[in-house]
Amino acid sequence: MNIFVVNSGSSSIKYQLFRWPNQQPVCSGLVERIGYSNATITHKVFTTGTPQEIQRTLALPDHEAGLREVVALLTDAEQGVLQDPAEVQVVGHRVVHGGESFAATTEVNDEVKAEIRRLFALAPLHNPANLLGIEVAERIFPQARQIAVFDTAFHQTLPEKAFRYALPEKLYTEERIRVYGFHGTSHQYVAAQATAYLDQPETRLITLHLGNGCSAAAVHNGRCLDTSMGFGPLSGLVMGTRTGDLDPSVVLHLMGQLGYSAEQISALVNKESGMLGLTGLSDMRDITKAIEQGNASAALAYDLYAYRIRKYIGAYAAVLGGLDAVVFTAGVGENDALVRSKACEGLGFLGIELNEEENKQRRPGIREISQPNARVKVLVVPTNEELEIASQCATLLAR
Numbered sequence: 543m544n545i546f547v548v549n550s551g552s553s554s555i556k557y558q559l560f561r562w563p564n565q566q567p568v569c570s571g572l573v574e575r576i577g578y579s580n581a582t583i584t585h586k587v588f589t590t591g592t593p594q595e596i597q598r599t600l601a602l603p604d605h606e607a608g609l610r611e612v613v614a615l616l617t618d619a620e621q622g623v624l625q626d627p628a629e630v631q632v633v634g635h636r637v638v639h640g641g642e643s644f645a646a647t648t649e650v651n652d653e654v655k656a657e658i659r660r661l662f663a664l665a666p667l668h669n670p671a672n673l674l675g676i677e678v679a680e681r682i683f684p685q686a687r688q689i690a691v692f693d694t695a696f697h698q699t700l701p702e703k704a705f706r707y708a709l710p711e712k713l714y715t716e717e718r719i720r721v722y723g724f725h726g727t728s729h730q731y732v733a734a735q736a737t738a739y740l741d742q743p744e745t746r747l748i749t750l751h752l753g754n755g756c757s758a759a760a761v762h763n764g765r766c767l768d769t770s771m772g773f774g775p776l777s778g779l780v781m782g783t784r785t786g787d788l789d790p791s792v793v794l795h796l797m798g799q800l801g802y803s804a805e806q807i808s809a810l811v812n813k814e815s816g817m818l819g820l821t822g823l824s825d826m827r828d829i830t831k832a833i834e835q836g837n838a839s840a841a842l843a844y845d846l847y848a849y850r851i852r853k854y855i856g857a858y859a860a861v862l863g864g865l866d867a868v869v870f871t872a873g874v875g876e877n878d879a880l881v882r883s884k885a886c887e888g889l890g891f892l893g894i895e896l897n898e899e900e901n902k903q904r905r906p907g908i909r910e911i912s913q914p915n916a917r918v919k920v921l922v923v924p925t926n927e928e929l930e931i932a933s934q935c936a937t938l939l940a941r
C-alpha cells in the first residue's frame with residue numbers, strides 16, 4: 543500500500559510517500575512560497591542508495607498547482623516513484639485543530655470537513671490550509687481514502703483541571719472554550735520513542751517540541767497530563783513569530799487605549815511577535831549568527847526563549863510528581879545545542895545535568911545528552927510527524 547502524507551501550511555506543503563507495511567519512506571519534499579512567482583520545490587527520493595535531491599523554482603499560484611507539481615515529480619518518467627497517481631491508496635493529512643470532536647484519527651467525509659472549517663477561527667494560521675490540502679488531494683487522488691490526523695487528539699486525555707480555564711462555566715459548556723493543545727502527533731511520537739528507549743516500568747516525560755511553533759507536554763506512561771498551548775496554538779513557549787504566554791491585559795490595553803482592531807491583534811500575536819518581534823529575525827540559525835555578531839536584542843531574545851522553557855520544565859516536573867526524562871525535538875530542539883544547554887541551566891536540583899560534550903555532537907537517531915549518572919535523562923529524539931500520521935492511517939484502516 544502507498545500512503546501519501548500531506549502537511550499543508552499557509553504557504554507551504556510538506557509531504558512524504560511511504561510504502562506500507564514496511565514503513566519505508568519512498569520520497570519526501572517541501573513546497574515553499576506558494577502564491578509567489580518564485581516558489582520552490584525540494585524533492586528527495588530514497589529508492590536509490592544515496593538519496594537524490596531535485597530542486598525547482600517556479601511560479602505556483604496556489605496549493606493545487608503546488609500539489610500537481612509534486613504529483614508530476616512522483617510520476618516523472620525518469621525520476622518518478624509511481625506510474626500513476628491512482629497507485630496512492632491513502633492520503634493522510636495533518637489537521638491542526640480538531641476541537642473536542644476528534645479524539646482520534648478520522649476518515650474524511652463532508653461532516654469532518656465542515657467541522658474542520660468550523661474551527662478556522664481557532665487556528666487561523668493552520669486549519670484553512672489543512673482543509674485546502676484535503677480538498678486539493680481529493681481532486682488529485684479521487685480513488686484514495688483521505689484520512690485526517692489531528693494535532694489536538696493526543697491531548698484529549700488531559701484531566702479537566704488541566705484543560706479548563708477559570709472562566710464562567712457556560713463558556714466551556716456552551717462555547718467549548720478550553721485547552722486543546724497542539725503538536726500532539728509529534729509529542730506522541732517522541733514520547734513513544736523515548737519510552738521504548740528508556741525501557742522501564744514507569745515513565746514521566748517532558749517533551750519539548752521546538753520548531754516554528756513550540757510547545758511542551760507532560761506525559762505519564764504515554765498519557766498526556768498537560769500541555770502549554772491552549773485554546774489555540776498561541777500560549778506557552780516563545781515561538782518563531784508567536785508570543786507564547788501573554789497577559790490578556792496587554793490585549794485589552796492595545797484595543798482599548800491604542801486603537802488596535804481584532805485583526806491587528808491577531809496579526810501581532812500570530813505573525814509579528816515571538817523571536818521575530820524581539821529581534822527582527824525568526825529563524826534560530828539567523829538569531830545565533832546575530833548573537834555572535836554582538837546583537838544585544840538577539841541575546842536577550844535567546845535568553846527569554848530558554849527561560850520560558852525552563853519554567854515549563856519546573857512546572858511539569860511538579861505536574862508529573864517527578865521526572866524520568868526531558869525530550870527535545872523538532873527543528874530547534876534537535877539542532878540547537880545552545881538552546882538545550884540554556885534551557886537546562888540550573889536544573890541540577892531536579893536531577894537534570896547536561897553532558898555538554900554529548901550535547902554538542904551531531905548524530906542521527908536518539909541521543910542521550912545528560913551526564914551518565916544524572917537522575918533525569920535528557921534526550922534528543924528526532925520527530926517524524928509524517929511517519930506517525932502514516933502509521934495512524936494504517937492502524938485506522940486495519941480496524
Ligand SMILES: Nc1ncnc2c1ncn2[C@@H]1O[C@H](COP(=O)(O)OP(=O)(O)O)[C@@H](O)[C@H]1O
Pocket residue numbers: 752753754755782824825826827828872873874877878
Ligand atoms: N541547525 C539548526 N540550528 C538551529 N535551529 C535550526 C536548525 N535547523 C533548523 N532550525 C530551526 O528550526 C525551525 C523550524 O523547525 P521545524 O520543526 O521544521 O518547524 P515547522 O515544522 O513548524 O516548520 C526554524 O526556526 C529553524 O531556525
Ligand SMILES: CC(=O)OP(=O)(O)O
Pocket residue numbers: 638668693724725753754755756775
Ligand atoms: C500547531 C503549530 O503551532 O504548528 P506549527 O508549529 O507547524 O506551526
Ligand SMILES: [Mg+2]
Pocket residue numbers: 753754755
Ligand atoms: Mg512543525
